[in-house]
Amino acid sequence: MLKALKKMFGKSEVEQLATETAAPVKQPPAAPQAPAPSAPLNTEAVDPAPTRAEKPAEAKPRRERKPKPAASTWKLEDFAVEPQEGKTRFHDFKLSPELMHAIHDLGFPYCTPIQAQVLGYTLRGKDAIGRAQTGTGKTAAFLISIITQLQQTPPPKERYMGEPRALIIAPTRELVVQIAKDAAALTKYTGLNVMTFVGGMDFDKQLKALEARHCDILVATPGRLLDFNQRGEAHLDMVEVLVLDEADRMLDMGFIPQVRQIIRQTPPKSERQTLLFSATFTEDVMNLAKQWTTDPAIVEIEPENVASETVEQHVYAVAGSDKYKLLYNLVTENKWERVMVFANRKDEVRRIEERLVRDGVNAAQLSGDVPQHKRIKTLESFREGRITVLVATDVAGRGIHIDGISHVINFTLPEDPDDYVHRIGRTGRAGTSGVSISFAGEDDSYQLPAIEELLGRKISCEMPPTELLKPVPRKHH
Structure with missing residues (x-):
């Protein structure tokens, strides 16, 4: 190439x-x-800037900054x-x-x-x-x-x-x-x-x-x-x-x-x-x-093949109707503290986040529908550990640099195999190890062969342990 x-x-x-x-x-x-330290850039308040045609030829005076x-x-x-x-x-x-x-x-x-x-x-x-x-x-x-x-x-x-x-x-x-x-x-x-x-x-x-x-x-x-x-x-x-x-x-x-x-x-x-x-x-x-x-x-620079070395990858074969139960039990039973969950569509992201919050998990969502100021606040809260689960789409999750994400969960397998590599690359960063768990249901398991081809190896499909499929306890309000 x-x-x-x-x-x-x-x-x-x-x-x-x-x-x-x-x-x-x-x-x-x-x-x-x-x-020169004596000539830092001007930070004075000025009147609204005129157009360039109206501006004087010389640059604005610069105010000294300590x-x-x-x-x-x-x-x-x-x-x-x-x-x-x-x-x-x-x-x-x-x-x-x-x-x-x-x-x-x-x-x-x-x-x-x-x-x-x-x-x-x-x-x-x-x-x-x-x-x-x-x-x-x-x-x-x-x-x-x-x-x-x-x-x-x-x-x-x-x-x-x-x-x-x-x-x-x-x-x-x-x-x-x-x-x-x-x-x-x-x-x-x-x-x-x-x-x-x-x-x-x-x-x-x-x-x-x-x-x-x-x-x-x-x-x-x-x-x-x-x-x-x-x-x-x-x-x-x-x-x-x-x-x-x-x-x-x-x-x-x-x-x-x-x-x-x-x-x-x-x-x-x-x-x-x-x-x-x-x-x-x-x-x-x-x-x-x-x-x-x-x-x-x-x-x-070779793609994140390091992800396949530092990230332990699992695929659970699970019915679509059981995916949420599996997610909830994985997070709560294991007491995970910093988890990213990926789904393919914005409406899926919203639904997953709403259910987690309703069931008592500190979760937030990141998608194109979330206003910018809220997205920045959400990322800070996730970085600082106030949010346990961040649910995101691929576009919103790309380029997130947060250390200490222990687990990445693919609620739905991505349609583009490259996105799988990006997703699992959110964990196992800077030489630490991480774990990725993908839920392969009847609607998305056909994506697996293309992902395996990109990775250059097979990922064995497992059945989730029965206790991880137990019903989500109902919250009494």
Whole structure:
């Protein structure tokens, strides 16, 4: 497959590396330098921003912000990481002290495989397309690259509020919020501003944030970004780095026409750096990559086959009418504390959650019907252990990074085998072990062969123990 990709883009990676030094990078980085602490980005309240045509030529004055005390005392020597064979350290790249300080705070001594490979290309200004699942560290890979680019290239003197220098487009609100959270942690000592545009949240509030300070890194869902762009509030002609995350999911969700409109507003591909990530390299994804990138490096990290190693997988053959009893008894009898339950449709998710709550289980649902503020609150409650069972659809559950999920239950088997891998990948993360239990009923057991083919092994079907099918006790109110 890699051969076909290389052929498609006309260069082998060996040739790419050989020509790397000869080819001028799009924006040759100067020596890394920290932004002057006395000139952080403006956070003053301002009158509603006029259109760009009415604005004065010079950038708005910047107000001094108190420097973070930790930044002055921290030194790179405080972040000692021994070289280890087969591992790449963040020290092995030329990253600024501010960025290294944030990486140290986050406790990342070594790069994940995708970080090591992607940064090897992107820090030299190259475009890249990466195949990687969530949970592989790809978000930090593109954020570190963006932050380094913005630190090495000073912002233009004439600069307006609604002009981001880096743009990250992701398909779901949860993913945008997660990326922005990671970006805030990594930009902690740099003075760079991170903003988010997502649907389902107060438009005016997002507009006020945009008018109050310069936007360095913008993370957005396609629809809401177009709203801002079409109203003349956000301008994309200054984008230096463009990231498209989960391109395959954007295709599935029908967002590509909107993404095309957005990309047309950014500088030509020869004048910006473009990074595209996808869990799968379908023909459609590769065609998009060809249109939007220039001679990209191709980085492939094997799918979550680790899931099959760290996740113990079970399939219970169970009648559709017994599925709820089995779920209730599994959770309550075993006193599980952090469980994700997946179902294929939003109405199924709602019904399962309502029954669990009625039967005294701390449960919540995550689907496209749940308002954004509630979704974020739900995820926080689940992360903190106040919610025991989170019931989700595939679209809503993708990209959830929560450690400590002990069990994943497939109430219904997914129609797409790839979704099975994504689902069980919510547990057994970061080297811990996890358990996945799938309920195969008369309506969905035919999905099993395709899942087994993708996994490359059989999963034996078991009958659930009789005690797990006992009736759910009725609650007396």
